Amino acid sequence: MKLKPWLLLPSPLLYSLHPFFLNIYSRIQSGKTYRWKTLDWRGLHFPNPLGTAGGVDKNACYVKNYCALGAGFLELGTVTPEAQAPNPRPLLKRSLKHFSLWNNMGFPNRGLHFFEKQLDMIFKENSSFPIPLFINLGKNRTTALSSAVLDYKKGMLSLWKYASAFVINISSPNTQSLRDIFDTKYLMKFLKSINEIRLSLNKNIPLILKLSPDEEDSMRIIEQSLTAGIDGWCLTNSTRQRPVKNLFLENKGGVSGKLLAPLSIHLLKELRKWLDKNKVKDKLVISCGGVLTPQDVFGRLDIGADLVQVYSALVFNGYSFFSSVYSKIKEKNS
Ligand SMILES: Cc1cc2nc3c(=O)[nH]c(=O)nc-3n(C[C@H](O)[C@H](O)[C@H](O)COP(=O)(O)O)c2cc1C
Secondary structure, eight states: OOOOGGGGSOHHHHHHHHHHHHHHHHHTSOOOOOOSSOEEETTEEESSSEEEOTTTBTTSOOHHHHHHTTOSBEEEEEEOSSOBOOOSSOOEEEETTTTEEEEOOOOOBOHHHHHHHHHHHHHHHOSSOSSOEEEEEOOOTTSOGGGHHHHHHHHHHHHTTTOSEEEEEOOOTTSTTGGGGGSHHHHHHHHHHHHHHHHHSSSOOOEEEEEOTTOTTHHHHHHHHHHTTOOEEEEOOOBSSOSSTTSSOOSSSEEEEGGGHHHHHHHHHHHHHHHHHTTOOSOEEEEESSOOSHHHHHHHHHHTOSEEEESHHHHHTOTTHHHHHHHHHHHHHO
Protein backbone atom coordinates (compact mmCIF):
# COMPACT_ATOMS: atom_id res chain seq x y z
CA MET A 1 0.00 0.00 0.00
CA LYS A 2 1.23 3.50 -0.86
CA LEU A 3 2.40 5.60 2.10
CA LYS A 4 0.57 8.90 2.46
CA PRO A 5 2.54 10.81 5.12
CA TRP A 6 0.81 14.12 4.30
CA LEU A 7 -2.39 12.69 5.78
CA LEU A 8 -0.72 12.74 9.20
CA LEU A 9 -0.95 16.54 9.11
CA PRO A 10 -4.14 18.23 10.34
CA SER A 11 -6.29 19.44 7.42
CA PRO A 12 -5.78 23.19 7.89
CA LEU A 13 -1.99 22.75 8.15
CA LEU A 14 -1.90 20.54 5.06
CA TYR A 15 -4.00 23.15 3.25
CA SER A 16 -1.45 25.88 4.01
CA LEU A 17 1.59 23.72 3.27
CA HIS A 18 0.32 22.22 0.05
CA PRO A 19 1.74 24.92 -2.30
CA PHE A 20 5.20 24.08 -0.97
CA PHE A 21 4.72 20.33 -1.60
CA LEU A 22 3.15 21.00 -5.00
CA ASN A 23 6.09 23.14 -6.09
CA ILE A 24 8.57 20.43 -5.22
CA TYR A 25 6.50 17.57 -6.61
CA SER A 26 5.66 19.26 -9.91
CA ARG A 27 9.33 20.10 -10.50
CA ILE A 28 10.37 16.47 -10.31
CA GLN A 29 7.61 15.42 -12.71
CA SER A 30 8.48 14.79 -16.33
CA GLY A 31 5.92 17.39 -17.37
CA LYS A 32 4.88 15.00 -20.12
CA THR A 33 1.40 15.36 -21.58
CA TYR A 34 -0.65 12.25 -20.92
CA ARG A 35 -2.57 11.42 -24.07
CA TRP A 36 -5.57 9.18 -23.64
CA LYS A 37 -9.18 9.52 -24.66
CA THR A 38 -8.41 12.87 -26.27
CA LEU A 39 -11.35 15.16 -26.90
CA ASP A 40 -11.92 18.00 -29.34
CA TRP A 41 -14.84 20.25 -28.51
CA ARG A 42 -15.65 23.75 -29.74
CA GLY A 43 -12.10 24.32 -30.92
CA LEU A 44 -10.58 23.14 -27.63
CA HIS A 45 -8.23 20.16 -27.51
CA PHE A 46 -8.14 18.05 -24.34
CA PRO A 47 -5.14 15.64 -24.35
CA ASN A 48 -7.00 13.61 -21.74
CA PRO A 49 -10.35 14.02 -19.97
CA LEU A 50 -9.10 14.33 -16.37
CA GLY A 51 -8.81 17.78 -14.84
CA THR A 52 -8.76 19.71 -11.60
CA ALA A 53 -12.00 20.93 -10.01
CA GLY A 54 -12.97 24.43 -8.92
CA GLY A 55 -11.22 25.53 -5.72
CA VAL A 56 -8.02 23.54 -6.34
CA ASP A 57 -6.22 26.62 -7.68
CA LYS A 58 -8.35 29.51 -6.51
CA ASN A 59 -5.99 32.32 -7.56
CA ALA A 60 -4.42 30.83 -10.70
CA CYS A 61 -1.07 30.63 -8.90
CA TYR A 62 -0.24 27.00 -9.78
CA VAL A 63 -1.34 26.71 -13.39
CA LYS A 64 1.99 25.38 -14.67
CA ASN A 65 2.39 23.07 -11.67
CA TYR A 66 -0.93 21.30 -12.21
CA CYS A 67 -0.29 21.13 -15.94
CA ALA A 68 3.06 19.44 -15.17
CA LEU A 69 1.21 16.75 -13.17
CA GLY A 70 -0.45 15.60 -16.38
CA ALA A 71 -3.95 17.07 -16.11
CA GLY A 72 -5.93 17.26 -19.36
CA PHE A 73 -7.46 20.62 -18.41
CA LEU A 74 -7.65 22.90 -15.37
CA GLU A 75 -10.49 24.76 -13.75
CA LEU A 76 -9.20 27.90 -12.02
CA GLY A 77 -11.04 29.91 -9.35
CA THR A 78 -13.58 30.48 -7.98
CA VAL A 79 -12.63 34.11 -8.45
CA THR A 80 -14.84 36.99 -7.32
CA PRO A 81 -14.46 40.64 -8.41
CA GLU A 82 -13.05 41.81 -5.08
CA ALA A 83 -10.59 39.92 -2.92
CA GLN A 84 -12.26 38.38 0.12
CA ALA A 85 -11.28 36.49 3.26
CA PRO A 86 -12.69 33.05 4.10
CA ASN A 87 -15.79 32.52 6.24
CA PRO A 88 -15.24 32.30 10.01
CA ARG A 89 -13.54 29.06 11.11
CA PRO A 90 -13.78 26.09 11.05
CA LEU A 91 -13.08 25.93 7.33
CA LEU A 92 -11.91 22.45 6.51
CA LYS A 93 -12.24 18.96 8.01
CA ARG A 94 -11.70 15.49 6.66
CA SER A 95 -12.73 11.95 7.40
CA LEU A 96 -10.08 9.39 6.55
CA LYS A 97 -12.59 6.64 7.23
CA HIS A 98 -15.04 7.97 4.64
CA PHE A 99 -12.49 9.55 2.23
CA SER A 100 -14.50 12.75 2.48
CA LEU A 101 -13.93 16.44 3.10
CA TRP A 102 -16.07 19.10 4.69
CA ASN A 103 -15.43 22.74 3.83
CA ASN A 104 -16.95 26.08 4.59
CA MET A 105 -14.49 28.28 2.68
CA GLY A 106 -16.90 30.74 1.01
CA PHE A 107 -14.73 31.74 -1.98
CA PRO A 108 -11.61 33.09 -0.24
CA ASN A 109 -9.55 34.56 -3.08
CA ARG A 110 -7.35 37.49 -4.08
CA GLY A 111 -9.83 38.99 -6.51
CA LEU A 112 -10.02 39.57 -10.26
CA HIS A 113 -7.13 42.00 -10.54
CA PHE A 114 -4.63 39.54 -9.06
CA PHE A 115 -6.08 36.62 -11.06
CA GLU A 116 -5.81 38.54 -14.31
CA LYS A 117 -2.19 39.43 -13.58
CA GLN A 118 -1.36 35.78 -12.95
CA LEU A 119 -2.79 34.71 -16.29
CA ASP A 120 -1.26 37.65 -18.07
CA MET A 121 2.19 36.51 -16.91
CA ILE A 122 1.58 33.01 -18.25
CA PHE A 123 0.26 34.18 -21.59
CA LYS A 124 3.13 36.66 -22.01
CA GLU A 125 5.56 33.76 -21.99
CA ASN A 126 3.53 31.83 -24.54
CA SER A 127 0.58 33.04 -26.55
CA SER A 128 -1.30 29.82 -25.85
CA PHE A 129 -1.37 27.25 -23.05
CA PRO A 130 -0.99 23.50 -23.78
CA ILE A 131 -4.27 22.51 -22.07
CA PRO A 132 -7.67 24.21 -21.81
CA LEU A 133 -8.10 26.59 -18.88
CA PHE A 134 -11.62 26.88 -17.53
CA ILE A 135 -12.31 29.85 -15.28
CA ASN A 136 -14.82 29.48 -12.46
CA LEU A 137 -16.62 32.72 -11.60
CA GLY A 138 -18.49 33.60 -8.42
CA LYS A 139 -19.94 36.59 -6.65
CA ASN A 140 -18.64 38.41 -3.58
CA ARG A 141 -20.53 37.59 -0.42
CA THR A 142 -21.45 41.26 0.04
CA THR A 143 -23.06 41.53 -3.40
CA ALA A 144 -26.84 41.38 -3.23
CA LEU A 145 -28.54 38.62 -5.18
CA SER A 146 -30.36 41.20 -7.28
CA SER A 147 -27.04 42.47 -8.67
CA ALA A 148 -25.18 39.14 -8.70
CA VAL A 149 -25.04 39.08 -12.49
CA LEU A 150 -22.81 42.17 -12.42
CA ASP A 151 -20.13 40.27 -10.50
CA TYR A 152 -20.11 37.51 -13.14
CA LYS A 153 -20.04 40.18 -15.84
CA LYS A 154 -16.93 41.75 -14.29
CA GLY A 155 -15.27 38.34 -14.28
CA MET A 156 -16.12 37.66 -17.91
CA LEU A 157 -15.01 41.08 -19.10
CA SER A 158 -11.62 40.90 -17.38
CA LEU A 159 -10.77 37.30 -18.14
CA TRP A 160 -12.25 36.39 -21.52
CA LYS A 161 -8.85 36.65 -23.22
CA TYR A 162 -7.52 33.77 -21.15
CA ALA A 163 -10.57 31.57 -20.68
CA SER A 164 -11.17 28.42 -22.71
CA ALA A 165 -14.58 28.30 -21.01
CA PHE A 166 -16.34 30.01 -18.12
CA VAL A 167 -17.83 27.95 -15.31
CA ILE A 168 -20.72 29.82 -13.74
CA ASN A 169 -20.76 28.92 -10.09
CA ILE A 170 -24.08 29.44 -8.33
CA SER A 171 -23.91 26.08 -6.58
CA SER A 172 -21.46 26.68 -3.74
CA PRO A 173 -23.14 25.91 -0.41
CA ASN A 174 -20.87 28.39 1.37
CA THR A 175 -22.05 31.76 0.07
CA GLN A 176 -25.33 32.70 1.64
CA SER A 177 -28.35 32.55 -0.71
CA LEU A 178 -26.15 31.84 -3.76
CA ARG A 179 -28.12 28.72 -4.63
CA ASP A 180 -31.34 30.78 -4.66
CA ILE A 181 -30.31 31.81 -8.18
CA PHE A 182 -31.38 28.30 -9.24
CA ASP A 183 -34.97 29.29 -8.38
CA THR A 184 -37.26 29.64 -11.39
CA LYS A 185 -37.82 33.30 -10.61
CA TYR A 186 -34.11 34.14 -11.03
CA LEU A 187 -32.50 31.47 -13.20
CA MET A 188 -33.66 32.29 -16.74
CA LYS A 189 -33.12 36.01 -16.37
CA PHE A 190 -29.70 35.48 -14.79
CA LEU A 191 -28.44 32.99 -17.37
CA LYS A 192 -29.84 34.92 -20.33
CA SER A 193 -27.92 37.98 -19.14
CA ILE A 194 -24.76 35.89 -18.79
CA ASN A 195 -25.29 34.59 -22.33
CA GLU A 196 -25.75 38.12 -23.67
CA ILE A 197 -22.50 39.19 -22.03
CA ARG A 198 -20.75 36.22 -23.62
CA LEU A 199 -22.19 37.07 -27.04
CA SER A 200 -20.87 40.61 -26.70
CA LEU A 201 -17.28 39.32 -26.36
CA ASN A 202 -14.94 38.90 -29.32
CA LYS A 203 -14.60 35.20 -28.70
CA ASN A 204 -17.46 32.70 -28.45
CA ILE A 205 -16.46 31.28 -25.08
CA PRO A 206 -18.42 28.22 -23.91
CA LEU A 207 -20.46 28.63 -20.74
CA ILE A 208 -20.63 25.77 -18.27
CA LEU A 209 -23.06 25.78 -15.36
CA LYS A 210 -21.85 24.13 -12.16
CA LEU A 211 -24.72 22.21 -10.59
CA SER A 212 -25.59 21.49 -6.99
CA PRO A 213 -26.37 17.91 -5.92
CA ASP A 214 -29.09 19.17 -3.55
CA GLU A 215 -31.71 20.76 -5.80
CA GLU A 216 -35.04 18.96 -6.02
CA ASP A 217 -35.66 19.89 -9.64
CA SER A 218 -32.32 19.50 -11.38
CA MET A 219 -33.94 18.56 -14.69
CA ARG A 220 -35.87 21.85 -14.68
CA ILE A 221 -32.55 23.64 -14.07
CA ILE A 222 -30.91 21.75 -16.94
CA GLU A 223 -33.80 22.45 -19.31
CA GLN A 224 -33.89 26.16 -18.47
CA SER A 225 -30.14 26.54 -18.67
CA LEU A 226 -30.14 24.91 -22.09
CA THR A 227 -32.80 27.33 -23.30
CA ALA A 228 -30.76 30.23 -21.90
CA GLY A 229 -27.72 29.21 -23.98
CA ILE A 230 -25.54 27.20 -21.58
CA ASP A 231 -23.09 24.87 -23.39
CA GLY A 232 -22.51 22.27 -20.70
CA TRP A 233 -22.70 21.31 -17.07
CA CYS A 234 -20.26 20.43 -14.35
CA LEU A 235 -21.87 18.14 -11.80
CA THR A 236 -21.54 18.51 -8.95
CA ASN A 237 -20.43 20.93 -6.25
CA SER A 238 -20.22 19.69 -2.64
CA THR A 239 -23.42 18.70 -0.80
CA ARG A 240 -25.30 20.20 2.10
CA GLN A 241 -26.63 16.74 2.88
CA ARG A 242 -24.97 14.63 5.55
CA PRO A 243 -24.91 11.09 4.16
CA VAL A 244 -23.42 9.80 7.46
CA LYS A 245 -25.11 10.88 10.68
CA ASN A 246 -22.88 12.39 13.38
CA LEU A 247 -20.11 13.18 10.91
CA PHE A 248 -19.27 16.80 10.06
CA LEU A 249 -21.80 18.08 12.57
CA GLU A 250 -21.87 21.70 11.42
CA ASN A 251 -25.15 22.51 9.73
CA LYS A 252 -23.29 24.78 7.32
CA GLY A 253 -20.60 23.83 4.80
CA GLY A 254 -20.47 21.21 2.08
CA VAL A 255 -19.30 17.59 1.91
CA SER A 256 -17.08 16.32 -0.93
CA GLY A 257 -15.35 13.04 -1.65
CA LYS A 258 -16.64 9.49 -1.41
CA LEU A 259 -19.83 10.41 0.44
CA LEU A 260 -20.77 12.70 -2.44
CA ALA A 261 -20.25 10.05 -5.12
CA PRO A 262 -23.77 8.50 -5.10
CA LEU A 263 -25.39 11.94 -5.49
CA SER A 264 -23.01 12.98 -8.25
CA ILE A 265 -23.43 9.69 -10.14
CA HIS A 266 -27.22 9.82 -9.79
CA LEU A 267 -27.34 13.29 -11.34
CA LEU A 268 -24.92 12.30 -14.12
CA LYS A 269 -27.16 9.36 -15.07
CA GLU A 270 -30.28 11.55 -15.00
CA LEU A 271 -28.60 14.20 -17.15
CA ARG A 272 -27.37 11.65 -19.69
CA LYS A 273 -30.86 10.08 -19.90
CA TRP A 274 -32.43 13.50 -20.37
CA LEU A 275 -29.94 14.58 -23.06
CA ASP A 276 -30.40 11.31 -24.98
CA LYS A 277 -34.21 11.47 -24.71
CA ASN A 278 -34.24 15.05 -25.96
CA LYS A 279 -31.61 14.32 -28.63
CA VAL A 280 -29.36 17.09 -27.29
CA LYS A 281 -25.90 16.81 -28.79
CA ASP A 282 -22.61 18.69 -28.56
CA LYS A 283 -23.03 19.81 -24.94
CA LEU A 284 -20.17 19.23 -22.51
CA VAL A 285 -20.78 17.02 -19.48
CA ILE A 286 -18.17 17.21 -16.71
CA SER A 287 -18.49 14.78 -13.83
CA CYS A 288 -17.15 15.86 -10.45
CA GLY A 289 -17.75 14.52 -6.97
CA GLY A 290 -16.30 11.48 -5.27
CA VAL A 291 -13.89 10.45 -8.03
CA LEU A 292 -11.14 8.91 -5.92
CA THR A 293 -9.64 6.06 -7.95
CA PRO A 294 -8.73 5.43 -11.59
CA GLN A 295 -11.74 3.04 -11.67
CA ASP A 296 -13.98 5.93 -10.63
CA VAL A 297 -12.63 8.01 -13.52
CA PHE A 298 -13.34 5.24 -16.04
CA GLY A 299 -16.76 4.63 -14.43
CA ARG A 300 -17.83 8.27 -14.96
CA LEU A 301 -16.65 8.19 -18.57
CA ASP A 302 -18.59 4.95 -19.11
CA ILE A 303 -21.77 6.55 -17.76
CA GLY A 304 -21.33 9.31 -20.33
CA ALA A 305 -19.21 12.10 -18.88
CA ASP A 306 -17.05 13.85 -21.48
CA LEU A 307 -14.63 15.08 -18.82
CA VAL A 308 -13.96 14.25 -15.17
CA GLN A 309 -12.65 16.46 -12.37
CA VAL A 310 -11.05 15.85 -9.00
CA TYR A 311 -10.48 17.73 -5.78
CA SER A 312 -10.66 15.20 -2.90
CA ALA A 313 -8.58 12.65 -4.83
CA LEU A 314 -5.65 15.07 -4.73
CA VAL A 315 -5.94 15.21 -0.94
CA PHE A 316 -6.44 11.50 -0.30
CA ASN A 317 -4.24 10.10 -3.08
CA GLY A 318 -1.79 12.93 -3.70
CA TYR A 319 -0.52 14.72 -6.77
CA SER A 320 0.37 11.45 -8.49
CA PHE A 321 -3.31 10.82 -9.20
CA PHE A 322 -3.04 11.90 -12.86
CA SER A 323 -0.07 9.60 -13.48
CA SER A 324 -1.79 6.67 -11.67
CA VAL A 325 -4.76 6.99 -13.99
CA TYR A 326 -2.47 7.10 -17.00
CA SER A 327 -0.60 4.00 -15.77
CA LYS A 328 -3.91 2.12 -15.50
CA ILE A 329 -4.78 3.16 -19.04
CA LYS A 330 -1.44 1.85 -20.29
CA GLU A 331 -1.99 -1.41 -18.34
CA LYS A 332 -5.45 -1.80 -19.87
CA ASN A 333 -4.09 -1.25 -23.37
CA SER A 334 -1.05 -3.53 -23.09
C1 LIG B 1 -11.65 22.88 0.23
C2 LIG B 1 -12.55 22.95 -0.95
C3 LIG B 1 -12.69 24.14 -1.65
C4 LIG B 1 -13.52 24.23 -2.75
N1 LIG B 1 -13.63 25.40 -3.43
C5 LIG B 1 -14.42 25.48 -4.53
C6 LIG B 1 -14.50 26.67 -5.28
O1 LIG B 1 -13.86 27.68 -4.98
N2 LIG B 1 -15.30 26.67 -6.37
C7 LIG B 1 -16.02 25.58 -6.78
O2 LIG B 1 -16.72 25.63 -7.79
N3 LIG B 1 -15.94 24.42 -6.08
C8 LIG B 1 -15.17 24.35 -4.98
N4 LIG B 1 -15.09 23.17 -4.29
C9 LIG B 1 -15.88 22.02 -4.75
C10 LIG B 1 -15.09 21.14 -5.73
O3 LIG B 1 -14.79 21.82 -6.91
C11 LIG B 1 -15.89 19.87 -6.10
O4 LIG B 1 -17.06 20.26 -6.75
C12 LIG B 1 -16.24 19.03 -4.89
O5 LIG B 1 -15.21 19.02 -3.94
C13 LIG B 1 -16.55 17.61 -5.30
O6 LIG B 1 -15.42 17.00 -5.87
P1 LIG B 1 -14.49 15.94 -5.07
O7 LIG B 1 -15.41 14.93 -4.46
O8 LIG B 1 -13.54 15.42 -6.09
O9 LIG B 1 -13.80 16.73 -4.01
C14 LIG B 1 -14.25 23.07 -3.18
C15 LIG B 1 -14.09 21.87 -2.49
C16 LIG B 1 -13.25 21.78 -1.40
C17 LIG B 1 -13.11 20.47 -0.69
